[in-house]
Amino acid sequence: QVQLQESGPRLVKPSETLSLTCAVSGYSINTVNYWGWIRQPPGKGLEWIGSIYHSGITYYNPSLKSRVTISVDTSKNQFSLKLSSVTAADTAMYYCARVNGGYTFGYYFDYWGQGPLVTVSS
Amino acid sequence: SSVLTQPPSVSVAPGQTARITCGGNNIGSKNVHWYQQKPGQAPVLVVYDDSDRPSRIPERFSGSNSGNTATLTISRVAAGDEADYYCQVWDSISDHPRVVFGGGTKLTVL
Numbered sequence: 001q002v003q004l005q006e007s008g009p010r011l012v013k014p015s016e017t018l019s020l021t022c023a024v025s026g027y028s029i030n031t032v033n034y035w036g037w038i039r040q041p042p043g044k045g046l047e048w049i050g051s052i053y054h055s056g057i058t059y060y061n062p063s064l065k066s067r068v069t070i071s072v073d074t075s076k077n078q079f080s081l082k083l084s085s086v087t088a089a090d091t092a093m094y095y096c097a098r099v100n101g102g103y104t105f106g107y108y109f110d111y112w113g114q115g116p117l118v119t120v121s122s
Numbered sequence: 123s124s125v126l127t128q129p130p131s132v133s134v135a136p137g138q139t140a141r142i143t144c145g146g147n148n149i150g151s152k153n154v155h156w157y158q159q160k161p162g163q164a165p166v167l168v169v170y171d172d173s174d175r176p177s178r179i180p181e182r183f184s185g186s187n188s189g190n191t192a193t194l195t196i197s198r199v200a201a202g203d204e205a206d207y208y209c210q211v212w213d214s215i216s217d218h219p220r221v222v223f224g225g226g227t228k229l230t231v232l
Contacts, residue, residue, distance in 0.1 A: 036221070038165075046157075046165065046208055048221035062218045095164055101171070106153035106212035107221060110176065112164040 002027040004096050004113035012090075012120050018083040022096030022113060023076075030054045030074045034099035036109060037070060037081045039092040042117075047092075051099050051107070052079055086120045093117050126209055126224035133230045140199050142227045144192040144209030152211045154192040156185060159226075160205045168207075169194060196229070204231045 008020035022035070029035065036051035050060040052070045060068050064083070072079040083090060094116060097109035127145040134140040144154060154172050157165035167176055169185040172192065182197045196203055209224040 038221075045226045046210075046223040048223065051221070059219055059221075061220060065218075101153070101212070103212075103214055103219075105171065106155070106214075108153075108155035108167060108170045108210060108212075109157075109165075110167050110170070112166070114164050 002098055002111040004098065004111060006094060006096050006113045006116050008116065008118070010116055010118055012086055012118060013122050014087055014120055015085055018081070018086050018090065018094075018118055018120070020081045020094055020096075020116070020118070021078055022080070023078045024098075025077070027098070029072065029077045029079065034059075034107065035072065035079045036097050036099045036107075038095045038097060038109065038112075039090075040095070040115075041089075041092040049081065049083075049094075088120050091118065091120045126211065126222055128207075128209060128224040128227045130225070131228045131230060133232055134199050135232045136199060136201065138199055140196040140203070140229055142194045142196075142207050142209075142229065144194070144224050145190055146192075146211070147190060149190055149192050149211065150188045152187075152213075154185065154187050155210045156183075156194045157208045157210065158203075158205045159208065165208065199229075199231055201231050204229055 003025045034051045037049040052058045067084045069082040096113045098111040100110045101107040156169040158168045159165040172187040173185045208226045
């Protein structure tokens with residue numbers, strides 16, 4: 001059973017960096033799958049942040065690319081998100097997820113974490 | 123780049139069939155995936171690759187995709203199906219490959 005669990009500060013000050021880690025259990029991160037981050041502002045829809053392969057290959061949402069870094073630590077079976085220069089608009093639920101599918105026919109998210117609400121406020 | 127359009131809301135009586143659409147330019151050329159999200163919970167994949175279902179999802183959930191519209195169909199709707207539903211594609215054709223979500227549809231069971 002694949003399980004994902006996000007951890008990190010729930011409150012971040014404006015202009016600082018949001019940092020979250022996703023611990024994966026029941027499945028090795030060092031496989032054919034990508035791993036991704038998705039966020040959801042309160043009362044709004046889903047927004048993809050980016051995805052990473054265990055080798056370090058990444059895809060980022062162009063609208064966030066300048067502020068996002070996603071990394072992977074295969075020794076700890078986890079991957080991480082950093083979002084810099086945050087504002088109140090970055091307040092959201094942040095979900096990590098396992099990516100399935102392929103580049104040609106399309107990626108999708110088959111296992112999700114429960115997602116912490118991260119609030120940006122002074 | 124892909125823009126996916128969903129109706130904000132769909133209402134259906136218990137036992138009837140709900141159809142939730144996802145519109146996009148030539149979306150039939152892409153694989154479409156669908157998620158169900160109940161209040162306070164993480165999204166759950168209900169249909170992938172247009173019409174395949176994860177093993178834990180009931181057969182009442184099905185999908186189709188052709189032309190400019192993909193459709194999620196829920197047969198014999200029950201109160202427990204009330205949720206937000208999102209479509210999603212992978213846009214690999216643009217200069218910057220990306221995941222795109224539709225805006226979501228709230229399904230209300232009357």
